Amino acid sequence: MAVDPIERRSVISGAGQSDVGRRLFRDPLDLTLDACMAAIEDAGLTTRDIDGIATYPGPMDTPPGFSGAGLVEVQDALRLEVGWYTGGIELPAQLGSVIDACMAVAAGLATHVLCFRSVYEGSAQGKEGRSAVMPGGGGGGGGFRAGGFMQWVLPFAAPSAATWIAMFAERHFHEFGTTREQLAQIALNARKNAGVNPKAIYRDPMTMDDYFDARMISSPLCLFDCDVPCDGGTAVIVSSADAVADLRKPPVQVEAVGTALYGRPSWDQFDDLTTMACRDAAAQMWTRTDIKPSDVQLAEMYDGFSFITMAWLEAMGFCGKGESGPYVEGGQRIARDGELALNTHGGQLSAGRLHGYGFLHEACVQLWGEAGERQVPGDPEIGVAAAGGGPLAGCLLLTNRR
């Protein structure tokens, strides 16, 4: 190991989630606080114990529903007195906020950090769906002009990450012979797991025929390759490893984190369009631990679009570069009772687009053995939680070993 990973001085002591639904039409701050209080209580703490906050992406009005609450709203609503706080979007993806919290407790700036992410995209988009909200943060007509990165894609009618990720997938298909039948396994596996997750959005069984019957969105991605917008909040508590005496139950140990981005921070200028920023974040994570990819039993990895999970599988070294297609083929290997249980809650594809935090929540629940009907057989001891696609990526290696 090249370094002394200070993230090992941090643990995850609690996790919580609000009601989750396609369209709940609830006050998003109410959902957010439900998740926060559930996590605080799960850790056996009270609001008086919380002395840090972290969130992603912070308050945002557009795209509609993308941010259910900012840090300030939550801090004030719960009257938290904090030694450290951060909220923002220019991070190693959604879980970058949690990784920051690990660093903060390791640095002694806080002891118990409330980390949260909430969305109400389902309600905000209404019946018009994603097209109504100009994914990617545009705006229609009225003299609107695109700036920043969006100027390089909006004029070409490519406002959606669906199209950007589709172009990564197409390049992967071209270089490695990956097929839609293989890609479909990410969606089919997610749906199968969602069937035993009472909070999942889509729980009805899905077949390969259903997948191929779905309308194309942006080739080679069809509707079932795209996650489902929803309403809900998720929270976790990151605590100092020195404070375990405060806690209700044995925490999940943070073994290592990955945050690197060596490629260009861009959706279309990244050097290798068959992989993503996950390549760099995952590689860095493995330099910070003696645990090996083959030791991992549980992988909760981002599926905002199905191909992103394929990229993470390769980035994590669960298979070789370009080999994610054959790796997932048939679906047995990534099933809940397979060698690498993948997205055991149904992912964002079927359980809902809780945007990154859902994967960490599920990893912790599984490592605590609290997943009920969807609990991975044999009670896994080592798992990864990974989030982000394109130029965004952050990941954590977690264990319940003492």
Place this chain on the structure above:
Amino acid sequence: MSDDVPFRILPRISDRNRHFWTGGAEGELRFLRCQDDGTYVHPPTPRCPKCQGKNLAAEAVSGRGTVHTFSINVQQWMPGPEPPYVVAIVDLPEQEGLRLTTNIVNCPLDDVRIGMPVQVVFERHDEGDESVYLPLFEPVGEVS
């Protein structure tokens, strides 16, 4: 371009990007280039990413390229071209890694392939103070 130019969300023109979005007026696809070490810079920034020098100037490239990857976009996300249409990332031969997102036009959807040679064709938009010329690409040898 022809009469039936679709609605497009246009870029906000600034001193930094004007060369790129208006070069089509002279039929030129232009990128900033470091006058000291020859590096093309895209998207444009005030300094060369290789030598960090400020000696940059816009230069025309050949306008030829190859399709690096693409997607046939079927979903109507916004007012604009009628789906399905092709969004592509095109490699330019002038420098390894010099590329841009664009549309492939004047080509049957099913004929688009990775590695296909293409050439720039500009779509003019006359809203606002100065015309904007979007660089689209068509198969080499086709007539628009």
